[in-house]
């Protein structure tokens with residue numbers, strides 16, 4: 121009791137000799153990095169994504185049976201496809217990670233503290249994008265390589281076996297890391313746009329997984345024209361980035377990356393607009 | 401120094417803040433009073449730039465809040481709604497805020513110590529009690545050692561020791577020459593801590609005054625005296641700064657400007673028997689309600705249940 125009361129007198133030195141504080145972008149990045157490190161939920165989500173990526177990839181290689189007509193690897197034509205099949209699930213975990221980074225601040229109310237410290241606002245979005253892109257590209261790239269390398273011994277000697285030095289393999293593995301990092305950023309942008317975790321996740325699932333299904337019920341002539349320009353994996357821009365061989369009607373890896381980046385940038389512009397314009 | 405000029409905020413067709421115009425000066429505690437829904441929290445959010453004014457402007461220490469290079473060093477604020485992530489510890493929350501400004505870890509430890517959070521600083525903030533959460537908010541407000549401190553209902557949820565602590569804190573901060581702006585619905589609480597008062601109702605400015613003037617206008621403190629000869633006692637007591645009121649022929653007088661002790665002594669010296677001598681504190685709460693009475697948004701309707709014929713003791717839907 122008395123401890124807290126006497127402490128009040130030590131509150132502060134006279135306002136005259138004040139230290140020089142200043143908000144800089146580098147400091148906002150450091151703050152967002154510290155926020156990222158200090159939440160258990162981000163670690164769990166990241167670990168789940170990494171486990172899915174590596175575990176399912178290796179399991180696919182272990183269970184591969186060239187004579188199977190059904191099953192997990194029935195339509196796999198190469199070892200990269202098997203290793204990266206897990207991207208489909210990992211993208212959800214990493215997209216959710218991105219949504220939580222931004223929408224989570226609104227649902228908890230933390231955003232008011234954050235914006236009181238950084239009232240110019242845009243640096244907060246920029247710093248979050250940098251931190252999450254940086255973390256996810258490292259984790260996802262390492263995961264993609266582990267998935268491929270871990271599955272390699274099981275496929276050894278089989279027709280579809282590939283090594284890191286096979287043509288196009290490195291491009292696919294790095295592509296998967298880049299794709300997943302961009303999806304995390306997309307999630308962060310959508311989360312800031314709708315300011316709700318549930319809303320952000322729904323929007324992400326619609327964009328990545330439901331739109332391709334939805335295309336199936338439209339006139340069949342539309343699908344080939346629209347599908348390659350969707351952000352997701354199934355026939356979309358993401359698929360072009362991580363597939364070893366481009367299917368007919370899909371984009372080249374470079375064009376696929378450009379299309380995905382356009383989606384991410386569009387979402388970021390929407391997020392920045394809402395961040396600057398709406399009350400918090 | 402907070403300068404608010406013709407500030408208006410509308411949410412849809414609801415006007416939450418209606419042409420507010422006042423200045424909060426450094427060196428004293430300024431109380432910000434108003435009934436529920438008067439617009440206090442909305443005004444404070446606009447001061448921080450969290451909500452954009454519909455029209456008008458607000459500056460802190462001469463600039464818009466967002467224009468400052470180190471905003472946390474200009475204004476430290478405790479907002480009404482919790483502004484923390486429940487999964488992060490108090491320490492990590494404060495540290496993340498400190499990092500944006502280059503505020504050293506040492507200062508984080510200092511404010512934790514200062515607000516009495518030492519024992520729980522490493523625990524998840526989501527598990528904090530109302531009072532602990534409030535202390536964490538105050539710790540965040542003090543983090544940048546700000547020139548201006550703005551607290552939205554700081555005593556909310558604090559125990560008596562905490563309330564006392566807040567009073568001492570606010571007074572100390574003002575004595576150091578800082579601007580201290582504190583909202584409350586309790587006039588009696590503000591009368592103890594504040595020097596200046598800004599009173600609003602339905603978003604409009606009702607009074608921009610001092611606690612002393614407010615008490616004076618409310619009738620000041622007086623003493624009720626019942627005596628054998630009120631006419632003669634009146635003569636005895638009257639003097640500069642002393643007012644005596646009472647009906648002719650009544651034994652009762654109301655005296656202001658003298659203490660009960662002085663009155664008793666004067667009566668004894670004059671040989672007048674005194675039957676009753678009672679100090680009457682003005683009810684600041686009543687004066688406050690009279691002032692804002694017409695503007696109360698959410699009036700409680702006592703007895704409405706019996707009017708609508710509902711059986712006694714039934715729970716209103």
Ligand SMILES: Nc1ncnc2c1ncn2[C@@H]1O[C@H](COP(=O)(O)OP(=O)(O)OP(=O)(O)O)[C@@H](O)[C@H]1O
Pocket residue numbers: 411414415416434435436437438439440441442443480585697
């Ligand atoms: N984001 C918002 N959207 C719509 N209306 C709002 C919003 N924020 C506040 N209001 C309305 O504005 C008015 C003022 O609210 P405010 O919270 O500022 O009052 P207050 O003086 O802080 O009240 P209290 O003493 O209950 O905390 C209320 O009628 C409230 O319903």
Ligand SMILES: [Mg+2]
Pocket residue numbers: 440441442480552
């Ligand atoms: Mg309020």
